[in-house]
Amino acid sequence: MALQAIKGFNDILPPATTTWRWVENTFHQLLSSYGFGEIRLPIMEYTELFSRSIGDDTDIVEKEMYTFSDRSNRSLTLRPEGTASVVRAFIQHGLAAAGDIHKLYYVGPMFRYERPQKGRYRQFYQLGAEVFGEEDYHQDAEILIMLARYFHVLGVRSAKLNLNSLGCEKCRPAYRQALQDFLRQHDGQLCTDCRRRLGKNPLRVLDCKRPDCRNIVAGAPKILDYLGADCRAHFDGVTRLLDGAGLDYQVNPLMVRGLDYYTRTTFEFLAGDLGAQNAVAAGGRYDRLVEELGGKATPAIGFAIGMERLTMLVDSASVPGSAPFIYLAALGEKALEMLYPLLHALNQEGIGTVLNYRQKSLKNLMKKADRIKVEYTLIVGDQEMEQGAAILRNMKTKEQQSIPLNTLFASIREVFNGHQNN
RNA sequence: GUGGGUAUAGCUCAGCUGGUUAGAGUGCAGGAUUGUGGCUCCUGAGGUCGAGGGUUCGAAUCCCUCUACCCACCCCA
Numbered sequence: 165m166a167l168q169a170i171k172g173f174n175d176i177l178p179p180a181t182t183t184w185r186w187v188e189n190t191f192h193q194l195l196s197s198y199g200f201g202e203i204r205l206p207i208m209e210y211t212e213l214f215s216r217s218i219g220d221d222t223d224i225v226e227k228e229m230y231t232f233s234d235r236s237n238r239s240l241t242l243r244p245e246g247t248a249s250v251v252r253a254f255i256q257h258g259l260a261a262a263g264d265i266h267k268l269y270y271v272g273p274m275f276r277y278e279r280p281q282k283g284r285y286r287q288f289y290q291l292g293a294e295v296f297g298e299e300d301y302h303q304d305a306e307i308l309i310m311l312a313r314y315f316h317v318l319g320v321r322s323a324k325l326n327l328n329s330l331g332c333e334k335c336r337p338a339y340r341q342a343l344q345d346f347l348r349q350h351d352g353q354l355c356t357d358c359r360r361r362l363g364k365n366p367l368r369v370l371d372c373k374r375p376d377c378r379n380i381v382a383g384a385p386k387i388l389d390y391l392g393a394d395c396r397a398h399f400d401g402v403t404r405l406l407d408g409a410g411l412d413y414q415v416n417p418l419m420v421r422g423l424d425y426y427t428r429t430t431f432e433f434l435a436g437d438l439g440a441q442n443a444v445a446a447g448g449r450y451d452r453l454v455e456e457l458g459g460k461a462t463p464a465i466g467f468a469i470g471m472e473r474l475t476m477l478v479d480s481a482s483v484p485g486s487a488p489f490i491y492l493a494a495l496g497e498k499a500l501e502m503l504y505p506l507l508h509a510l511n512q513e514g515i516g517t518v519l520n521y522r523q524k525s526l527k528n529l530m531k532k533a534d535r536i537k538v539e540y541t542l543i544v545g546d547q548e549m550e551q552g553a554a555i556l557r558n559m560k561t562k563e564q565q566s567i568p569l570n571t572l573f574a575s576i577r578e579v580f581n582g583h584q585n586n
Numbered sequence: 587g588u589g590g591g592u593a594u595a596g597c598u599c600a601g602c603u604g605g606u607u608a609g610a611g612u613g614c615a616g617g618a619u620u621g622u623g624g625c626u627c628c629u630g631a632g633g634u635c636g637a638g639g640g641u642u643c644g645a646a647u648c649c650c651u652c653u654a655c656c657c658a659c660c661c662c663a
Contacts, residue, residue, distance in 0.1 A: 168654080171654085171655090222661090223661050224661080224662075227587085228662085244662095245663085274663080276661090276663095278660090278661070279588095279659090279661095280656085281656075281657060281658065281659095282656080283662095283663085284661090284662070284663085288663070289663090373659085373660095421662095422661065422662055423662090432663090433663095440657085440658065441661095441662070441663080443662070443663060444663070445663070446662080446663060447663095471663080472663085473663065493622090495621070525616095525620095525621075525622095526622055526623095527621080527622065528615090528616095529622085529623090530621095530622050530623040530624095531622095531623050531624085534623035534624060535624095541622085543621080543622075545621065546621095555622090557622075557623090559623075559624095562622090562623090564622090
């Protein structure tokens with residue numbers, strides 16, 4: 165059988181990588197401007213970190229992790245998400261003790277052993293960010309407005325914000341109890357999965373997709389009615405700021421998260437044209453996690469964006485081009501030898517330049533120049549070598565000018581600068 | 587883990603109820619235009635028809651097994 169990549173592990177080739185890089189660069193730029201610093205994390209952690217943070221009863225930990233033993237029999241896991249590692253690093257490096265607010269972001273691959281389908285792969289990339297030490301609802305809104313701006317800059321209009329609050333450790337138990345009591349009355353009508361969830365994690369019943377379950381859930385108590393005064397004020401603060409920013413969003417009291425650590429504000433950006441895996445970004449507050457993992461009690465909020473899903477929504481036509489500026493068309497050995505140093509000189513100057521090494525017809529070289537969408541083509545053949553002047557062709561206007569061979573570098577640089585200023 | 591679908595040229599796909607040299611578009615190479623791209627036209631190269639087995643005079647086509655990919659469930663970014 166022919167060699168191929170592992171199931172669910174994909175190569176990303178040009179021109180898709182052009183989109184990826186633009187999406188990443190835009191993210192770096194945006195997050196930096198909001199005062200976030202980049203954190204680079206290991207790809208593996210001790211398994212315990214994930215079981216303790218994500219939750220032992222979650223699907224991710226129960227059946228979706230790449231876990232194996234190293235040579236000294238420690239259980240290691242390829243990270244299935246980024247937040248756990250950021251929190252671990254935050255505690256390990258004493259950032260909590262340093263006090264103040266810490267804003268961190270990361271970009272990189274995550275791994276989950278799931279059956280691949282549209283928008284879901286075993287190695288997938290996330291763009292994520294976390295803010296530690298700020299409990300104020302302004303921070304929640306900042307992140308949501310920043311994300312909306314990000315999608316706007318990328319030309320992604322279809323991502324719709326869904327918002328909810330899961331309350332805190334004070335108000336959630338009461339809600340959980342009320343929900344459980346309600347669901348128990350309708351036990352018989354729930355699907356087998358939901359009956360199982362009922363005991364351990366009743367909130368997960370809320371986002372079951374089966375019509376029967378949805379019907380029952382429609383009449384269930386709503387978390388938003390059970391929020392304590394502080395959580396209520398926090399949530400109202402967030403929605404007030406979103407309204408003020410003119411951000412479109414929908415409050416969805418049925419939205420819960422698959423990871424156990426979330427509290428208060430939770431959100432998802434959903435896009436219709438992504439197929440079944442329609443969440444392009446999601447996140448929320450997790451005010452208890454730092455303490456639960458052994459750090460000093462620190463409020464926190466974060467999000468993660470699915471890179472593959474996001475790039476599916478980005479129109480490749482809106483990605484800024486990065487084609488070389490000039491194609492050097494060398495006709496004959498002498499021309500090639502003369503132009504070769506110019507290739508490097510121009511590129512060193514930041515002027516994107518490519519040169520052909522094979523001897524082809526001018527027609528063929530022009531065709532290649534056209535394909536890679538350069539602005540100019542420089543033609544040098546025997547005639548030009550004899551006359552001491554090359555032909556510079558503007559590929560858009562088709563205008564051609566003669567340039568003395570001994571001023572090629574300076575002339576091209578001048579044309580390039582003129583082009584930049586337009 | 588459970589369903590369903592697909593697998594033919596580098597890429598996207600056609601190939602009717604089995605029939606002899608397996609096609610198209612696109613891309614690639616050359617030409618029409620002896621040194622000027624995009625449009626048009628012509629020519630050419632490029633295929634173990636996913637793998638293995640079976641039925642048959644004859645299989646890309648029918649049957650079985652396997653593998654891979656895709657979509658969906660579950661779950662999630």
